[in-house]
Amino acid sequence: MLEPGSTIGILGGGQLGRMMAMAALQLGFRVIGYAPPGDNVASSACDDFFANGWGETNALAAFASKCDRVTWEFENVPLSALEAIPENLLAPHPRALGIAQDRLKEKRFVEDLGATCAPYGRVDSDEDFARAVERIGTPGILKTVRDGYDGKGQWRIASAQEAQGVRFPGRPCIYEGMVEFETEFSVILVRDAGGEVRFWDSTANTHEGGMLVHSVLPAGSLVEAQVDEARAIARATAEALNYVGVLTLEFFATRSGPVFNEMAPRVHNSGHWTIEGAATSQFENHVRAITGLPLGGAGTRFARIDMRNIVGEEAGSAYRILAEEGEPHLHLYGKKEARAGRKMGHVTRVSNDAS
Structure with a gap:
């Protein structure tokens, strides 16, 4: 068990790191962040912040030397970056990242544990893609095996005819059949x-x-x-x-x-x-x-809970939410640029009215 005043290091500078840091501060820990230069909104909730690249091993080692525990706020932290951090400091263990960063490994891992997945196939070429579409059918979705989140690195395929116009993006992918779900x-x-x-x-x-x-x-x-x-x-x-x-x-x-x-x-x-x-x-x-x-x-x-993301330019009028009914709890992340499709905050409404 870490003592009060111990230091938690967070890899990544986004809103998840920001909210994690705020929780850690409430419990009496110090927080240090690390992420490549950019709009690192977590930095405002940290006692110190390293704005360095994932390949800067000396900076990563210096960061780790100041920490009693190191965690991460998103799953695309390169595994190579973690090699500069003593394994006993890391939680969770990096093996979880190794699986989550590879969609094929991830599906095979959970299937071995009894999970059901959508039909899928590996795609390493245009020919692989054509065979996967023929075997699995359409509609479907082509995804890069690595990287990509919030819809990035993904191509939806509505029909076999549409698939003919999609080219292999040049890096390992997975093609998944679409699931009919409620x-x-x-x-x-x-x-x-x-x-x-x-x-x-x-x-x-x-x-x-x-x-x-x-x-x-x-x-x-x-x-x-x-x-x-x-x-x-x-x-x-x-x-x-x-x-x-x-x-x-x-x-x-x-x-x-x-x-x-x-x-x-x-x-x-x-x-x-x-x-x-x-x-x-x-x-x-x-x-x-x-x-x-x-x-x-x-x-x-509470009996009822409703959480909505505030995206893009919606953040410009977000304070109006505070005047609405339904006990709104507004969280803005302090991001500087309100780009289309960018998560700028969220609002949660809670109620004990079960109707």
């Missing part, structure tokens, strides 16, 4: 070093352009009927990885049961509601888990 939902858990696991309630999630825009509780009868099966897969995943911290698995709720979509070895956008809506937020429980503190409760505190 809604999407996420399972977010926290696991400590002793193996204790706690789950937050699963929200029903809405995506636009591959990016989450809306999460609600209750999630509906279909999701509620499939949560136990999805949680079993998530627990098995955490145990197989000997995972420490917050872990998220996303699923499609289909008529035949939950279908695995992807894994995020970190705190997650669909868990932002836990700041106001749960006994302990995902950010605080992640900090508790990686520092050896007792886990907090994950129970939901």
